[in-house]
Amino acid sequence: MRTLIANAKIRQEGKDIIRHIIIEKGKIVAISRGSGGMTPAYDARGNYVIPGMIDPHVHFRYPGMTEKEDWEHASRAAASGGIVAVVDMPNTQPPLLTTALLDEKHQHVKRHSLVDYGFHFGASADNLDEVSHASRRPFVASTKVFLNLSTGRMLIEDDATLEEAFRRSRMVFCHAEDDQVWRAIGIALRTGARLYLCHISQAKELAYLRKARRMIHEKGLRARIVAEATPHHLFLNDADAKRLKGFGMMKPPLRPEKDRRALMRALLDGTIDTVGTDHAPHTLQEKKGMSPPYGVPGVETALPLLLDLVNRGRLSLERLVRLTSSGPAQALGIRGKGSLAVGMDADLVMIDMDLSQEVETSRLLSKCGWSPFAGKVLKGWPIATFIRGTKVYELSGGRKVIASRHRGRPLTFA
Ligand code: DOR
Ligand code: ZN
Ligand code: ZN
Numbered sequence: 579m580r581t582l583i584a585n586a587k588i589r590q591e592g593k594d595i596i597r598h599i600i601i602e603k604g605k606i607v608a609i610s611r612g613s614g615g616m617t618p619a620y621d622a623r624g625n626y627v628i629p630g631m632i633d634p635h636v637h638f639r640y641p642g643m644t645e646k647e648d649w650e651h652a653s654r655a656a657a658s659g660g661i662v663a664v665v666d667m668p669n670t671q672p673p674l675l676t677t678a679l680l681d682e683k684h685q686h687v688k689r690h691s692l693v694d695y696g697f698h699f700g701a702s703a704d705n706l707d708e709v710s711h712a713s714r715r716p717f718v719a720s721t722k723v724f725l726n727l728s729t730g731r732m733l734i735e736d737d738a739t740l741e742e743a744f745r746r747s748r749m750v751f752c753h754a755e756d757d758q759v760w761r762a763i764g765i766a767l768r769t770g771a772r773l774y775l776c777h778i779s780q781a782k783e784l785a786y787l788r789k790a791r792r793m794i795h796e797k798g799l800r801a802r803i804v805a806e807a808t809p810h811h812l813f814l815n816d817a818d819a820k821r822l823k824g825f826g827m828m829k830p831p832l833r834p835e836k837d838r839r840a841l842m843r844a845l846l847d848g849t850i851d852t853v854g855t856d857h858a859p860h861t862l863q864e865k866k867g868m869s870p871p872y873g874v875p876g877v878e879t880a881l882p883l884l885l886d887l888v889n890r891g892r893l894s895l896e897r898l899v900r901l902t903s904s905g906p907a908q909a910l911g912i913r914g915k916g917s918l919a920v921g922m923d924a925d926l927v928m929i930d931m932d933l934s935q936e937v938e939t940s941r942l943l944s945k946c947g948w949s950p951f952a953g954k955v956l957k958g959w960p961i962a963t964f965i966r967g968t969k970v971y972e973l974s975g976g977r978k979v980i981a982s983r984h985r986g987r988p989l990t991f992a
Contacts, residue, residue, distance in 0.1 A: 581619045582600055582617070583926065583964070584598050587625060598610050599918075603967075604923060609920060620962065628926070629915075630660060631902040632912065633857070634910055636665065638652040638664070639652075640686060641682075641686070646861055647857075651945035652944060652945070656693050657693055657980065660881040661693060661880070662925040663694035664694075665695070666696070668722050675702055684697070691986035692965075696910075696988060698751050699720070701743045706743060709746045717991070726754065744769040749774060750762075750774065752774065754776075756783070769801070770801050774806065777830055779837060781837050784840055787805050805849065806850070807854075811830070812838070812845060825874070828872045845893075852906045858873025858874060861946060862946065879956075882956040885956070899917075903915075912989050926964040928963075929958060929960055933957065935955070937952050941978065
């Protein structure tokens with residue numbers, strides 16, 4: 579059976595064109611001028627259709643922390659934010675340090691995720707054989723290493739163990755802050771690993787990154803370095819942290835305006851490769867308490883924040899798609915996803931560029947029920963999300979409507 583999405587506005591080589599998207603068995607089979615006499619399953623009515631966001635960095639909290647978030651809530655929230663696939667972090671309770679737990683988690687997620695998914699595996703000082711095994715699973719994107727203390731207990735202190743973890747992994751996702759970024763880069767250069775630097779947040783870290791890339795280029799090294807920025811580091815600063823109190827606390831912390839601006843420039847000039855939300859919810863109660871845990875939710879606001887930037891003439895739609903879809907697909911080696919082209923999965927998001935809406939906590943689908951962006955008015959919102967040709971989300975009469983019977987599938991990482 580073929581499905582038609584009619585009258586989609588598509589950005590191609592700097593120009594807007596109206597096309598009909600024809601889908602079969604979950605894949606785009608044609609992007610054509612004519613509808614071939616088919617009845618549209620969905621009429622985009624001239625709204626933009628872009629490839630869905632792939633979020634390389636989320637904490638959906640299963641197992642053991644599901645009072646903060648769970649896969650039903652989080653994956654619905656993601657779909658409503660225009661996200662079609664997520665890759666989940668291992669700092670759960672217990673942490674994801676064994677393939678036995680990985681397989682149990684996969685079985686759970688398979689039954690509960692609306693969006694497509696993959697996993698980052700955890701590393702500790704004594705699970706390196708498990709790292710080797712997990713790295714052979716096609717749905718494991720990377721090994722996550724923490725170079726600074728954070729939520730969960732997965733810190734590796736010595737360089738020799740870290741090097742071994744780098745060598746055994748398809749890719750290494752790294753939580754490093756400040757000078758630890760340079761340490762991570764050093765290990766990547768020595769081992770020739772593919773390194774993904776999570777949540778770059780400071781001008782100093784950007785300087786390390788640029789220097790490393792120059793070295794790789796000049797010396798012809800094998801290492802590859804990918805850099806991520808989060809929406810909270812791009813759109814909030816340390817003054818917001820004061821205002822937000824516990825709700826503005828995360829690791830790395832919100833930075834001074836000078837760093838925020840440097841990060842925004844790096845997003846626009848191509849130094850930053852991906853936007854990852856670092857969706858890391860905690861309960862309202864925890865955040866209001868005496869010592870709030872670090873982390874903020876992000877999957878429902880990432881695309882609207884970036885679309886608002888497009889509307890203000892600061893970011894091109896092409897660059898947005900690069901950062902949220904084709905960039906992550908390329909960085910993680912995700913097959914068959916990340917662009918609106920014949921042969922690719924029909925992971926599509928329809929955008930109303932003229933819709934202005936306030937971020938309202940009452941509208942959020944995430945289990946945590948709050949957002950550091952609450953009260954912000956943003957222009958440009960996802961109004962429908964399709965995953966492999968199936969509509970999973972629609973904004974209908976101002977209400978978020980979810981196709982709750984759809985089930986996500988595992989991603990495949992090269
Ligand atoms: O703010 C953060 N929250 N930073 C992290 O590194 C972990 C995350 C979480 O899991 O809560
Ligand atoms: Zn982190
Ligand atoms: Zn994180």
